[in-house]
Amino acid sequence: MDERHYITVEEEKAQQAKNAEAEGYPAFLRQWSIEEVPACDVGMHLLYAFANAQPAAFDLVKPRGFVADEPRLKNSPHWRAFADHVQTCPKCNEV
Ligand SMILES: [Zn+2]
Numbered sequence: 001m002d003e004r005h006y007i008t009v010e011e012e013k014a015q016q017a018k019n020a021e022a023e024g025y026p027a028f029l030r031q032w033s034i035e036e037v038p039a040c041d042v043g044m045h046l047l048y049a050f051a052n053a054q055p056a057a058f059d060l061v062k063p064r065g066f067v068a069d070e071p072r073l074k075n076s077p078h079w080r081a082f083a084d085h086v087q088t089c090p091k092c093n094e095v
Helices: 009-029 041-053 055-064 077-088 090-094
Strands: none
Touching: 009 041, 041 055, 041 077, 041 090, 077 090
């Protein structure tokens, strides 16, 4: 039997995640007004990935304005990706 004719659970999940990204990102951005958005578009995609991966941690740092130096998130690869980006991105720093 050739299993390639069937959509696997993993493929379905990946597709769902893709759809969620397509629909979810604009909704995610709407949390902020244009002036308040904490990072550039690249940074916001990283922040969105972080929010999806660790919603509780996201809620933790959101009220603090996403300060890059957040000791409790040192071990989060998603947070580090966002924080490292914001610290080195000229676009993020002019916002
Ligand atoms: Zn940036």
